[in-house]
Amino acid sequence: MRSHAQLTPIGLIRSPFQEPAGTPIQPVYAAQAQGTVEVFSDYVDGLLDLNGFERIWLLYWLDRAPVPCLQLVPFRDDVRHGVFATRAPCRPNPIGLSCVRLLGIEHNVLTVGGMDVLDGTPLLDIKPYVPAFDAFPQSRAGWFEKGHSGRTHADHRFAPETRDSRD
Amino acid sequence: MRSHAQLTPIGLIRSPFQEPAGTPIQPVYAAQAQGTVEVFSDYVDGLLDLNGFERIWLLYWLDRAPVPCLQLVPFRDDVRHGVFATRAPCRPNPIGLSCVRLLGIEHNVLTVGGMDVLDGTPLLDIKPYVPAFDAFPQSRAGWFEKGHSGRTHADHRFAPETRDSRD
Numbered sequence: 001m002r003s004h005a006q007l008t009p010i011g012l013i014r015s016p017f018q019e020p021a022g023t024p025i026q027p028v029y030a031a032q033a034q035g036t037v038e039v040f041s042d043y044v045d046g047l048l049d050l051n052g053f054e055r056i057w058l059l060y061w062l063d064r065a066p067v068p069c070l071q072l073v074p075f076r077d078d079v080r081h082g083v084f085a086t087r088a089p090c091r092p093n094p095i096g097l098s099c100v101r102l103l104g105i106e107h108n109v110l111t112v113g114g115m116d117v118l119d120g121t122p123l124l125d126i127k128p129y130v131p132a133f134d135a136f137p138q139s140r141a142g143w144f145e146k147g148h149s150g151r152t153h154a155d156h157r158f159a160p161e162t163r164d165s166r167d
Numbered sequence: 168m169r170s171h172a173q174l175t176p177i178g179l180i181r182s183p184f185q186e187p188a189g190t191p192i193q194p195v196y197a198a199q200a201q202g203t204v205e206v207f208s209d210y211v212d213g214l215l216d217l218n219g220f221e222r223i224w225l226l227y228w229l230d231r232a233p234v235p236c237l238q239l240v241p242f243r244d245d246v247r248h249g250v251f252a253t254r255a256p257c258r259p260n261p262i263g264l265s266c267v268r269l270l271g272i273e274h275n276v277l278t279v280g281g282m283d284v285l286d287g288t289p290l291l292d293i294k295p296y297v298p299a300f301d302a303f304p305q306s307r308a309g310w311f312e313k314g315h316s317g318r319t320h321a322d323h324r325f326a327p328e329t330r331d332s333r334d
Binding site: 006007008010026027028039043045046047048049050051052053054055056057059070071080081082083084085086087091092093095097099124125126127128129130131132133134135136137138139140141142143144 | 173174175177193194195206210212213214215216217218219220221222223224226237238247248249250251252253254258259260262264266291292293294295296297298299300301302303304305306307308309310311
């Protein structure tokens with residue numbers, strides 16, 4: 001029984017991106033961006049048979065997210081939406097979720113494609129991507145389908161230091 | 168900047184399932200199971216425009232998960248795999264991830280279909296399901312594609328009280 005919601009980093013994400021501005025906002029906009037996932041040695045046994053999966057979910061702690069904001073203008077639109085209707089980082093629980101391509105595993109280091117995560121981000125979990133559970137290509141996607149911005153990379157709007165000027 | 172990985176429940180998941188045994192192991196096996204998501208009043212403003220999405224991701228704290236085990240025999244197979252190559256609950260950070268169908272929203276209460284979560288589970292986050300980010304129907308899925316078990320509902324194997332007999 002684990003009732004106390006305390007997280008333990010199980011690894012570190014390494015990427016070419018040192019700050020939010022210029023970082024792809026989703027793996028789908030980061031086709032050329034490779035990175036690595038360094039799983040701490042205590043957890044290496046948990047990687048058994050992961051190599052058969054073409055894609056994996058990374059769950060990570062958005063350690064450089066700004067304080068929560070419940071409504072915001074997301075990168076893909078120019079009007080305000082509720083944070084739970086967006087993938088923005090300023091969430092009450094800043095857990096990031098990215099579906100990346102698994103390119104290789106060497107002992108405790110995973111090489112992945114479609115990296116959209118900041119360098120040094122603490123890894124919380126890896127889950128296999130299973131189309132039967134995760135792929136619903138026809139699912140209606142609300143404002144995303146008619147979002148007014150074609151933006152594919154982050155700007156400064158969710159960087160911690162700019163928060164005061166936004167609220 | 169939020170460097171301390173401490174989670175705050177933002178709501179409660181209500182479902183017909185009181186214990187792991189008999190609970191669907193994924194939403195895709197829970198087509199008939201409806202449930203509700205009660206978002207705490209402090210966070211209701213974050214739901215703006217969520218109603219346009221057909222599916223949503225629920226992230227939740229698996230508060231009745233057993234202590235972590237790095238390798239295990241999952242419900243969908245009869246051989247052992249690494250926990251990160253499975254969706255089993257006995258994870259180092261027990262964060263559950265379910266793609267459920269959003270049937271309606273009334274103020275702070277979401278009605279959802281495909282409920283595979285235990286009643287009373289603490290909600291951590293809601294994210295919109297966006298096919299462009301999340302749907303990869305052709306993605307290779309390793310051992311899942313040839314798993315030897317057709318099991319669609321949980322048994323007792325990950326219930327906390329049976330852990331001693333499994334390890």
